[in-house]
Amino acid sequence: MNLSRSLLRPSPAGGQHGLLHLVDSCRAAAHLPTLRAVHARLLLLQHLPSSAVARVKLIQAYAACSALPAARAVLTSSPDRTTVFFNVLLRALTAASLHREALLLFASMRLQGPSCSPDHYTYPLALKSCAASGSLRLGVQIHASIARLGLDANLFVAHSVISMYARCGRPNDAYQVFDEMQHRDVVSWNAMISGFAHAGLFQRAVVIFREFVGLQCTQPDAGTMASVLPAMGNAKAEDITFVREVFDKMRFRGLISWNAMLSIYAINGLHVKAVELFVRMEKDWVEPDRMTLATVLPCCGQVSAFSLGKHIHEIIKRKRMCPNMLLENALMDMYANCGCLKDAREVFDAMSLRDVVSWTSIISAYGVRGHGTEAINLFENMLGQGLEPDSIAFVAVLAACSHAGFLDVGKRYFDCMTSRYQITPKAEHYTCMVDLLGRAGCISEAYDFILAMPIKPNERVWGALLGACRIHSNMDIGLLAADSLFRMVPDQTGYYVLLSNIYARAGRWADVTSVRSVMASKGIKKLPGASNVEIGDQVHTFHVGDRSHPQSEMIYKKLEELLGRIRGMGYNPGVEGTLHDVEEEEKEGHLSVHSEKLAIAFVLINTSPGTPIRITMNLRTCSDCHHAAKLISAITDREIILKDINRFHHIVQGVCSCGDYW
DNA sequence: ATAGGGTTAG
Numbered sequence A: 001m002n003l004s005r006s007l008l009r010p011s012p013a014g015g016q017h018g019l020l021h022l023v024d025s026c027r028a029a030a031h032l033p034t035l036r037a038v039h040a041r042l043l044l045l046q047h048l049p050s051s052a053v054a055r056v057k058l059i060q061a062y063a064a065c066s067a068l069p070a071a072r073a074v075l076t077s078s079p080d081r082t083t084v085f086f087n088v089l090l091r092a093l094t095a096a097s098l099h100r101e102a103l104l105l106f107a108s109m110r111l112q113g114p115s116c117s118p119d120h121y122t123y124p125l126a127l128k129s130c131a132a133s134g135s136l137r138l139g140v141q142i143h144a145s146i147a148r149l150g151l152d153a154n155l156f157v158a159h160s161v162i163s164m165y166a167r168c169g170r171p172n173d174a175y176q177v178f179d180e181m182q183h184r185d186v187v188s189w190n191a192m193i194s195g196f197a198h199a200g201l202f203q204r205a206v207v208i209f210r211e212f213v214g215l216q217c218t219q220p221d222a223g224t225m226a227s228v229l230p231a232m233g234n235a236k237a238e239d240i241t242f243v244r245e246v247f248d249k250m251r252f253r254g255l256i257s258w259n260a261m262l263s264i265y266a267i268n269g270l271h272v273k274a275v276e277l278f279v280r281m282e283k284d285w286v287e288p289d290r291m292t293l294a295t296v297l298p299c300c301g302q303v304s305a306f307s308l309g310k311h312i313h314e315i316i317k318r319k320r321m322c323p324n325m326l327l328e329n330a331l332m333d334m335y336a337n338c339g340c341l342k343d344a345r346e347v348f349d350a351m352s353l354r355d356v357v358s359w360t361s362i363i364s365a366y367g368v369r370g371h372g373t374e375a376i377n378l379f380e381n382m383l384g385q386g387l388e389p390d391s392i393a394f395v396a397v398l399a400a401c402s403h404a405g406f407l408d409v410g411k412r413y414f415d416c417m418t419s420r421y422q423i424t425p426k427a428e429h430y431t432c433m434v435d436l437l438g439r440a441g442c443i444s445e446a447y448d449f450i451l452a453m454p455i456k457p458n459e460r461v462w463g464a465l466l467g468a469c470r471i472h473s474n475m476d477i478g479l480l481a482a483d484s485l486f487r488m489v490p491d492q493t494g495y496y497v498l499l500s501n502i503y504a505r506a507g508r509w510a511d512v513t514s515v516r517s518v519m520a521s522k523g524i525k526k527l528p529g530a531s532n533v534e535i536g537d538q539v540h541t542f543h544v545g546d547r548s549h550p551q552s553e554m555i556y557k558k559l560e561e562l563l564g565r566i567r568g569m570g571y572n573p574g575v576e577g578t579l580h581d582v583e584e585e586e587k588e589g590h591l592s593v594h595s596e597k598l599a600i601a602f603v604l605i606n607t608s609p610g611t612p613i614r615i616t617m618n619l620r621t622c623s624d625c626h627h628a629a630k631l632i633s634a635i636t637d638r639e640i641i642l643k644d645i646n647r648f649h650h651i652v653q654g655v656c657s658c659g660d661y662w
Numbered sequence B: 001a002t003a004g005g006g007t008t009a010g
Helices: A002-008 A016-029 A032-044 A052-064 A068-076 A083-095 A099-112 A122-133 A136-149 A155-167 A171-179 A186-198 A202-215 A222-231 A237-249 A255-267 A271-283 A290-302 A306-318 A325-337 A341-350 A356-367 A372-384 A391-404 A407-419 A427-439 A443-451 A459-471 A475-488 A493-505 A509-521 A552-567 A573-580 A588-593 A595-606 A623-636
Strands: A530-535 A538-543 A613-617 A640-643 A648-652
Touching: A016 A032, A016 A052, A032 A052, A052 A068, A052 A083, A068 A083, A083 A099, A083 A122, A099 A122, A122 A136, A122 A155, A136 A155, A155 A171, A155 A186, A171 A186, A186 A202, A186 A222, A202 A222, A202 A237, A222 A237, A222 A255, A237 A255, A255 A271, A255 A290, A271 A290, A271 A306, A290 A306, A290 A325, A306 A325, A325 A341, A325 A356, A341 A356, A356 A372, A356 A391, A372 A391, A372 A407, A391 A407, A391 A427, A407 A427, A427 A443, A427 A459, A443 A459, A443 A475, A459 A475, A459 A493, A475 A493, A493 A509, A530 A595, A538 A595, A552 A588, A552 A595, A552 A623, A588 A595, A595 A613, A595 A623, A623 A640, A623 A648
Parallel strands: A613 A640
Antiparallel strands: A530 A538, A530 A613, A640 A648
16 A cells, blocks of 8 residues: 555655654554554654644544554653543544543543643533433533533534433423523524434424524524434424425535435335435436435335336446445345345345345345245344344244244244343234234134233234234124224224125125215225336326226227136136125226226236236235236236235236235 | 534335
8 A cells, every 4th residue: 555655755854744644644544554653653753742733643543543542542641631632532432432431531631630621622522422321410510510611602512512411301401501592503403403303302393493494594504404304203294395495495405405305205105205306316416325325215115116226226336335235225125115026135145244134124025925934934044144133023024924824933933032032022013913813714812812912902903803804704803803993093994995895705785885884974985996007117007997098998908808818717707806895886897997907908018028017006906806917927928016005916827925815 | 633413224
């Protein structure tokens, strides 16, 4: 490396300046061997005793090389010690998250005499460590010293006091400091916004954000956007719109602002908005970084924006951003959710390092398709690598067991999770277990399981039971589940439909009608089924009986042809239909124009033979469409990947990965 | 020669 070469030929100008420059280069390059050599030379030439600057630079450089003991040794061996040495070392310790050690060093300054008294550089660092380690008592003491010295007029100091109080769980004390400030700049507001956000007072964070914007004295900056972000989970639509307006009005929009805006959309489930904003970002020639892409990729997955996802993968390759676990995990997630298990697996196999998130991602990809054995093999493989499964990894493997109907294995994992790994089951785990038991036909066991839960069963838990009751036609327990659900979420259409399906299966048409009239009286409408498919980078949406598509005529002709061909193979719309679809208008004729079928016909017309058909829909698919899709996949020799509201159906040559069990 | 607010997955 050329650092060492220049060391051999030090600049003729007497050395010290050249050597100090070399120290800075070692700091930038984090090159410890050269740094040691330069240090030795400085010692040899006796530059160190006279030059405080040289010693400060050495401390910084050693810290940059993660050689903290060496950094500390420079301070210890200094004949004259001043505050700045401590500040630089404190900075190194806080940057390395060594907050305990930072606070010990801070405390030791008092013993060093007046030349080492903490100053307006020291306090922000010490308070940062208090905030990070939750040391409220020490923080309060430090605040008192600051006030005694009158240092609270310094903005840097005041902001760190605000931040310390907020992060130590005292948002009101933080606000008092903020409120009493004589002068404020943009960071003062950012500190308070982020303070409320980190203290969990999301609404107050948003209110003060709005107040700041309303003042119009100082422009919000990227820090403002990033500060409000953690307060925007589950945000109100009007707040999101407001932040977007602020974002649009910013005179300078840097990458951090774009990333924060994308993130706000993503955490609120506004995946389409995030995708649109990303497209806008590309048009504006803003170069995305890893975080941008790691934020947008899951959104692509959620809306099955496969071509954009692939495009992002190309960006990642072009910029040589991999290997990078964050991105690889996000890519896997995107491919899996776009229905491309193979591509997800390729990313997984190519990874040089994998963490629990990577494994969980691929396990869940297999699991939601019904490939239970592979999901379990992967889970065991992960354990074999010595990785500790966490709560979410268990959700993935339990879900895999329930989708595949592996009753005993699932029960074993649940026990293993609590006993061996000491993980307290959450609602998601209970949902998986109820699903597992219920699907396997153990309905009363599932019901007892819910009653014995130590936490209050939520909507999804009861929903899983109701779903199982539909599969196994259990009306008694189905009614109990429905009753709980209607009390919890009286307006959720899907549960009424499930209940009426249960009645329909039992042939109790009067009850079917009464469920429908309850729905009508409450003004609840059945969510219209919609299927999305992507051709090129264009998304096409189909509804039941949709004739709005320009190719409508061709689509219906194709569908008729297909249905004609599969009828000879045992497809009989009437029989399946009465079992599952109770809406009058959907019987017979309308079953044949369900959105899934239209989408399949459309893709067959517009793609070359052999191209997989990927469909994303907003409901669970009906068994009539499922049956038809299987037969169509066989006669047209196409893979059909149907993403349903809660799982994937991967159909190859007439066989579905769900094993007809969903 | 040193300090404040801020974004990263399953």
